[in-house]
Amino acid sequence: MTQKLRPGDMIGVLGSGQLGRMIAMAAARLGLRTHIYCPDPGPAFDVCAQFTVAAYDDEEALAAFADSVGVVSYEFENVPAKTAAFLAARRPVRPGARALATSQDRFAEKTFLNGIGVATAPFAAVDSIDDLRAAVEQLGRPSILKTRRMGYDGKGQILIRETQDLGEAFQAVGCAPSILEGFVPFAREVSVIGARGLDGSFAAYDVCENEHEDHILAHTMVPARVSEAAALAATDMAGHIAAELDYVGVITVEMFLVEDGMEQRIVVNEIAPRVHNSGHWTLDGAVTSQFEQHVRAICGWPLGSPRRHGRIEMRNLIGAQGNDWERLLSQPGLCLHLYGKHEARPRRKMGHWTKVTPEG
Amino acid sequence: MTQKLRPGDMIGVLGSGQLGRMIAMAAARLGLRTHIYCPDPGPAFDVCAQFTVAAYDDEEALAAFADSVGVVSYEFENVPAKTAAFLAARRPVRPGARALATSQDRFAEKTFLNGIGVATAPFAAVDSIDDLRAAVEQLGRPSILKTRRMGYDGKGQILIRETQDLGEAFQAVGCAPSILEGFVPFAREVSVIGARGLDGSFAAYDVCENEHEDHILAHTMVPARVSEAAALAATDMAGHIAAELDYVGVITVEMFLVEDGMEQRIVVNEIAPRVHNSGHWTLDGAVTSQFEQHVRAICGWPLGSPRRHGRIEMRNLIGAQGNDWERLLSQPGLCLHLYGKHEARPRRKMGHWTKVTPEG
Numbered sequence: 001m002t003q004k005l006r007p008g009d010m011i012g013v014l015g016s017g018q019l020g021r022m023i024a025m026a027a028a029r030l031g032l033r034t035h036i037y038c039p040d041p042g043p044a045f046d047v048c049a050q051f052t053v054a055a056y057d058d059e060e061a062l063a064a065f066a067d068s069v070g071v072v073s074y075e076f077e078n079v080p081a082k083t084a085a086f087l088a089a090r091r092p093v094r095p096g097a098r099a100l101a102t103s104q105d106r107f108a109e110k111t112f113l114n115g116i117g118v119a120t121a122p123f124a125a126v127d128s129i130d131d132l133r134a135a136v137e138q139l140g141r142p143s144i145l146k147t148r149r150m151g152y153d154g155k156g157q158i159l160i161r162e163t164q165d166l167g168e169a170f171q172a173v174g175c176a177p178s179i180l181e182g183f184v185p186f187a188r189e190v191s192v193i194g195a196r197g198l199d200g201s202f203a204a205y206d207v208c209e210n211e212h213e214d215h216i217l218a219h220t221m222v223p224a225r226v227s228e229a230a231a232l233a234a235t236d237m238a239g240h241i242a243a244e245l246d247y248v249g250v251i252t253v254e255m256f257l258v259e260d261g262m263e264q265r266i267v268v269n270e271i272a273p274r275v276h277n278s279g280h281w282t283l284d285g286a287v288t289s290q291f292e293q294h295v296r297a298i299c300g301w302p303l304g305s306p307r308r309h310g311r312i313e314m315r316n317l318i319g320a321q322g323n324d325w326e327r328l329l330s331q332p333g334l335c336l337h338l339y340g341k342h343e344a345r346p347r348r349k350m351g352h353w354t355k356v357t358p359e360g
Numbered sequence: 361m362t363q364k365l366r367p368g369d370m371i372g373v374l375g376s377g378q379l380g381r382m383i384a385m386a387a388a389r390l391g392l393r394t395h396i397y398c399p400d401p402g403p404a405f406d407v408c409a410q411f412t413v414a415a416y417d418d419e420e421a422l423a424a425f426a427d428s429v430g431v432v433s434y435e436f437e438n439v440p441a442k443t444a445a446f447l448a449a450r451r452p453v454r455p456g457a458r459a460l461a462t463s464q465d466r467f468a469e470k471t472f473l474n475g476i477g478v479a480t481a482p483f484a485a486v487d488s489i490d491d492l493r494a495a496v497e498q499l500g501r502p503s504i505l506k507t508r509r510m511g512y513d514g515k516g517q518i519l520i521r522e523t524q525d526l527g528e529a530f531q532a533v534g535c536a537p538s539i540l541e542g543f544v545p546f547a548r549e550v551s552v553i554g555a556r557g558l559d560g561s562f563a564a565y566d567v568c569e570n571e572h573e574d575h576i577l578a579h580t581m582v583p584a585r586v587s588e589a590a591a592l593a594a595t596d597m598a599g600h601i602a603a604e605l606d607y608v609g610v611i612t613v614e615m616f617l618v619e620d621g622m623e624q625r626i627v628v629n630e631i632a633p634r635v636h637n638s639g640h641w642t643l644d645g646a647v648t649s650q651f652e653q654h655v656r657a658i659c660g661w662p663l664g665s666p667r668r669h670g671r672i673e674m675r676n677l678i679g680a681q682g683n684d685w686e687r688l689l690s691q692p693g694l695c696l697h698l699y700g701k702h703e704a705r706p707r708r709k710m711g712h713w714t715k716v717t718p719e720g
C-alpha cells in the first residue's frame with residue numbers, strides 16, 4: 001500500500017457536501033484529482049474529476065472507488081465502521097479507524113479524553129430511564145442528554161432543566177443509547193484546528209472563538225479572546241489528542257473556555273475528525289487553508305504554514321441568509337463563498353464570508 | 361440576453377489550460393458552475409461541472425455550449441474572431457470583440473494605443489522583405505521583428521542585431537504579416553492587472569515587476585520597484601485602455617519601465633485580454649484573486665478588493681522545475697500550485713509558487 005501520493009494521483013473523499021467540495025478544490029491546487037463517493041449528488045460533484053453515486057454498503061462500488069484512488073478520506077465523522085474497514089483493507093483511510101470510532105460515540109470519546117488526561121464535562125452513560133434518573137441525581141440540573149451517536153448541529157440532544165420530565169427527555173432522544181453531560185459554566189466556546197502529518201509532525205492554527213445560534217456555528221473570530229497560557233494549553237491538548245489517536249489529517253477539537261477568577265481553563269467538548277466550519281476562514285486568512293493542510297497530511301506530504309494574514313471574522317450564511325449574496329459581494333474587503341446548493345432550506349449552510357483585517 | 365448572472369448559473373470558458381482551471385475554481389467559490397469548451401482535453405476538465413471537446417468552428421457544439429451558459433469568456437486571446445462572433449450572437453462574450461480584435465494583432469494594438477495617447481515602442485508594419493528593409497532603416501538596430509498574430513512566449517519573433525541578415529529574419533517569422541518594433545532600453549518589465557466591471561468601475565492590483573527567462577515569465581515581485589508617480593501612471597493607463605475598449609473582465613497590460621535620469625516613464629508592450637501569469641500571486645496574496653475578480657466582472661457583479669496581504673514573490677515552475685514539488689512543499693510559508701499536467705515538457709508551465717511576507 002502506497003503511503004505517499006504524487007501530483008496527478010487521485011484522492012478519494014466520502015461525502016459530497018461543501019467540505020468535500022473545498023477539499024477537492026484544495027487537492028486540485030496541488031495537482032491532485034479527487035473522486036467523490038456519496039449516496040446523494042451534492043455540491044462537491046461540480047469540482048471533482050470523478051464521482052460515484054452509491055450506498056455506503058455497496059461493496060462493488062466501494063471496491064471500484066478504492067481501486068481508483070491512492071488514499072481515502074471523508075468530510076463527515078459518521079462514516080459507517082464497516083465502510084471504513086472495507087476501504088481500509090484496500091487503501092489507507094486517513095484519519096484512521098481509531099479516530100472514527102472515538103469521535104462517533106460521545107461516551108467512547110469522553111472516556112478516551114479523560115483517559116489521556118484531558119478534561120471534559122462530567123458525564124454518565126444513559127441506556128435506560130433508570131440510568132437517566134441516576135445520572136441526573138449525580139450530575140444535577142441543568143445538564144444535557146445527548147445520543148451517543150449521530151448527533152450534530154444540536155440534533156439528538158435535550159437540555160434537562162429544573163422542570164424537565166425525565167421520561168419525556170428520554171423519549172425526545174428516541175430512547176437511544178445516550179450520555180448525560182453535566183453543565184459547564186463556560187465563558188466562551190473555542191476550537192483548535194490542527195493537522196498531524198504521516199511523520200507525526202503537528203501544526204495548528206491560532207485558537208478560534210466561536211458563537212453558535214440555534215446550535216449551528218454562526219460566527220468565528222481569530223484570535224480568540226483567551227490568555228496566552230490558555231491558548232497554548234488548548235493547542236497542546238489538540239496535539240496530544242492527535243498523537244494519542246495516531247491521527248493523520250486535520251483534526252478539530254471543540255472546547256469550552258471556563259473562567260475561574262483570573263484563571264482560564266480548557267474543557268474539551270468534542271472532537272471532529274475532519275476539516276471544520278470554524279476553520280473556513282483559513283481559505284482567505286492563512287498561508288495554508290485547512291483543506292490544503294488536510295490534503296497535504298493524507299497524502300503523506302509536509303504540512304504547510306498555518307500563519308494568519310490578519311485579524312479574522314467569519315460568518316456563516318444559514319438558510320435564507322444566502323439570498324443576501326448580492327449585498328455581500330459589494331461589501332469592501334469581504335471574501336464571499338457560496339456552496340452551490342440549489343435550495344436555501346432553513347438551517348442549511350449555504351455559504352460563509354470572511355473578513356481579514358491587517359493587524360498592528 | 362441576461363446581463364447579470366446569479367449563483368448556481370453556469371459560466372462558459374473557452375480553453376482548458378491552467379487559466380481556465382483557475383477561473384473554474386474561482387467560479388465554484390462563488391457558487392457558480394463552469395462549462396469548459398476546448399478542442400483538446402486539459403487540466404481545467406478536472407474541476408468543471410461540464411466540458412465539451414470540439415473544434416472552435418463546430419457550430420453545433422458552439423450553439424449547445426452557448427445554450428448551457430449565461431456568459432462566455434476565454435483563457436487565451438487567440439479565440440478565432442468567427443467563433444467569438446458566433447457565440448456573441450447568443451450570449452454575452454466578455455471581454456468583447458473589440459478587446460479580442462485589438463489584442464490579436466500587434467499592429468492594430470499599437471495603433472489603438474498610440475491613438476488613445478498611450479506610448480508604445482516605435483513600430484512599422486512589415487508585409488514584405490522590402491517593408492522590412494525600410495523599417496530597419498527607419499527604426500535602426502537592434503529591433504525586433506514579430507508576427508502580427510499568434511505570437512506568445514517568444515514564439516514568432518526574432519531579434520534584428522547588427523549582423524542579422526534580413527532575408528533570413530523574414531523567413532524566420534514565416535514571411536507572415538509582421539511588425540518591426542524599435543528597441544526600448546527598459547530598466548524593468550512590469551504589468552498592471554486590472555478589472556473593469558459591467559458598470560464601468562475599475563480596480564487594479566499593485567504594479568507587478570516581472571522577470572522573463574527564455575521569453576517566458578519566470579518571476580514576479582510585488583510591489584514593483586517603481587516610483588509612486590510611475591505606478592500611478594501605469595495604473596491610470598490600464599484603466600484608460602480598459603475604458604476605451606469598453607472592456608468587461610480582467611485585463612493585463614504588460615509595460616516597460618524606462619528610466620531617463622531621475623524620471624521613470626511607462627511604455628506599453630502589449631495587452632492580454634485575460635487573467636495573466638503575473639497575477640497568479642493574487643490567489644494567495646490578495647483579498648480577491650484575479651480569477652475571482654474576472655468572474656465577478658463577467659457576471660456583472662461588483663469587483664472585489666485588490667488589497668495585498670504582504671510583500672509578494674511568485675516563481676513559475678517551467679518544465680522539469682515542476683518535478684521539484686516535494687522540496688517546495690516543505691519550504692516554510694510557501695504556497696505551491698501545480699496545474700495537473702501529466703508530462704513535464706520543456707518550456708511548459710507546470711505550476712508556480714507564491715511567498716507572502718508580512719510588511720511593515
